[in-house]
Amino acid sequence: MSTLMATILLIGSDEALLEGLAQSLTALGHRALMPHDVSEAVDIATAHPPLLAVLGQAALHSDPRALRIPVVPGGALVLYRTPGEMATMIAGTHRNVLAELILPLERNRLLALVHHLEERVRVTGRENHRDAPSELPHTR
Secondary structure, eight states: OOSSOOEEEEESSOHHHHHHHHHHHHHTTOEEEOOSSHHHHHHHHHHSOOSEEEEEHHHHHHOGGGGGOOOOTTOEEEEEEOTTSOOOOOTTHHHHEEEEEETTTTHHHHHHHHHHHHHHHHHTTOGGGSOOGGGSOOOO
């Protein structure tokens, strides 16, 4: 495991779901940030690119800039929806998104993806691009 914890952006409207994910990620040693909207997520990620941006399907539909949230080299975007939501994709989304999850049902898959990305960044030597936790803003 790397010496720096991964920063994960959690973007969506279901605060209870995102808070639960943040707690799970924090318990594993990661830093979870919950920007209020896509605009704030883009601002944070531009200054301090995260390893992963977990993006609610509704947030993507409200602001297509979500597909351009910067991540560290080797990082990724993950799209999620809740069990009752219909899958509605926007053209071109599949190229930009590593996975589409149904949360919280696929929480373990999300955690496995975080671990995989962290290992990929470490193995490929891209770890030096990651920010120290003290430099990151606090949200929510």
